Amino acid sequence: MENGSKIKWGFRGNEELTTASGITIRGILNMIMDNLDATDKRPVIPLGHGDPSVFPCFRTTxxxxxxxxxxxxxxxxxxxxxxxxxxxxxxxxxxxxxxxxxxxxxxxxxxxxxxxxxxxxxxxxxxxxxxxxxxxxxxxxxxxxxxxxxxxxxxxxxxxxxxxxxxxxxxxxxxxxxxxxxxxxxxxxxxxxxxxxxxxxxxxxxxxxxxxxxxxxxxxxxxxxxxxxxxxxxxxxxxxxxxxxxxxxxxxxxxxxxxxxxxxxxxxxxxxxxxxxxxxxxxxxxxxxxxxxxxxxxxxxxxxxxTKEDFFMKIINILRQTSGICYDKIKEIPCITCPHKPEGSMFAMVKLNVSLLEDINDDLDFCTKLAKEESVIVLPGVAVGLKNWLRITFAIEPSSLEDGLGRIKSFYQRHSKQQ
Structure with missing residues (x-):
């Protein structure tokens, strides 16, 4: 049978599709999650994707x-x-x-x-x-x-x-x-x-x-x-x-x-x-x-x-609580700053100051190493159009959110430049 490599095939993948899919949130998060350390026994904290449905407190009605x-x-x-x-x-x-x-x-x-x-x-x-x-x-x-x-x-x-x-x-x-x-x-x-x-x-x-x-x-x-x-x-x-x-x-x-x-x-x-x-x-x-x-x-x-109004109010109250946790805990991490307390949706944009960090080049490098070292997933701002910013979701269980932000603080302390 003739070797297929010698035949000139008339088809090839649409490279524009590959390029377009690479700039999606899913594409970038999948790339970051590839860096998770399988030996880390702690639960992965998903602060990158806006899908709270996996958490019992966010179960639908x-x-x-x-x-x-x-x-x-x-x-x-x-x-x-x-x-x-x-x-x-x-x-x-x-x-x-x-x-x-x-x-x-x-x-x-x-x-x-x-x-x-x-x-x-x-x-x-x-x-x-x-x-x-x-x-x-x-x-x-x-x-x-x-x-x-x-x-x-x-x-x-x-x-x-x-x-x-x-x-x-x-x-x-x-x-x-x-x-x-x-x-x-x-x-x-x-x-x-x-x-x-x-x-x-x-x-x-x-x-x-x-x-x-x-x-x-x-x-x-x-x-x-x-x-x-x-x-x-x-x-x-x-x-x-x-x-x-x-x-x-x-x-x-x-x-x-x-x-x-x-x-x-x-x-x-x-x-x-x-x-x-x-x-x-x-x-x-x-x-x-x-x-x-x-x-x-x-x-x-x-x-x-x-759907009863009390269901909606429950969700709003949880988001109000977790957005407050997110905003307050970020103040304890010198390398990131939240310019505006979130008032809606499930996200906060925070500015990353890489000048305060050793061996961190930019937001993508920050998120990649954070995933590997702390099993915390955060979306780099470059994915949403702002280099050296981060998007953090607060639509998760409050205890998991505090854990995740605590790990980010530990990551900062390990990589901070010595004064």
């Missing part, structure tokens, strides 16, 4: 679990669903989101997706055209960069300002935009910064988008996970100023990221997204992609309608 079981056992949701999602689920989500808006959403404004990730994919895919660019926050959620690269959508970054509670630098947004700019992305409550935008700031964001003639993609997968001074305000409130595509899901608020149920919602009372064929393109995109499992869609109405 029994109402959601029962809704899933009953939907599956009913045998009513075993067939293919419409590509936009089943009507009862879309109607319920529209009603659920309308409670926070000055107008009512229609089920036709709601498109069900496989988690927030697919909602991002769809939004960026329908906006991608030759030469188009999109404005993304720095720091931000790198999945946007990865998907934009995959869709040949050019990226321009505007800064979030730590000295102003991570507000959008709106002057920079205006300076970056040109006639080929199609949208700007905001993430509220903030990932990775743990900030919550005020009503007044969001109104200015909408005004800037209107001035530039672009739409706003509002990533609100952490909606209502706010525990500071500022309440959560959905960007859709300002849909009459500039059209909004909202990315949402049940993943974070209900602590079920593995259920993969999200949505893309059009908040556009003026009908601009229909006029510009965005709505038509969303439907077209969904026609050639997968959709969430039908039985999960079938459970959505009961999950949204029957």
């Amino acid at each position: 029994y109402i959601a679990e029962d809704a899933m079981v009953d939907a599956l056992l009913s045998a009513k949701f075993n067939s293919y669903a419409p590509t936009v999602g089943i009507l009862p689920a879309r109607r319920c989500i529209a009603e659920h989101l309308s409670r926070d808006l000055p107008y009512k959403l229609s089920p036709d404004d709601v498109y069900l997706t496989i988690g927030g990730a697919q909602a991002i994919e769809v939004a960026l895919t329908v906006l991608a055209r030759p030469g188009a660019n999109i404005l993304l926050p720095r720091p931000g959620y790198p999945y946007y960069e990865a998907r934009a690269a995959f869709s040949n959508l050019q990226v321009r970054h505007f800064d979030l300002l730590p000295e102003k509670g991570w507000e959008v630098d709106l002057d920079a947004v205006e300076a970056l935009a040109d006639e080929n700019t199609v949208a700007m992305v905001i993430i509220n409550p903030g990932n990775p910064c743990g900030n919550v935008f005020t009503y007044q700031h969001l109104e200015k964001v909408a005004g800037t988008a209107r001035k530039l003639g672009i739409l706003v993609i509002a990533d609100e997968v952490y909606d209502h996970l706010a525990f500071g001074v500022n309440p959560f305000v959905p960007m859709g409130v300002f849909g009459s100023i500039a059209p909004v595509l909202t990315v949402g899901s049940i993943s974070k608020r209900w602590i079920v990221p593995g259920w993969r149920l999200g949505w893309l919602v059009t908040s556009d009372p003026n009908g601009i997204l229909k006029e510009t064929k965005i709505v038509e393109c969303i439907k077209g995109c969904l026609n050639i992609s997968s959709d969430p499992a039908t039985f999960i869609q079938g459970a959505v109405p009961r999950i949204l309608e029957q």
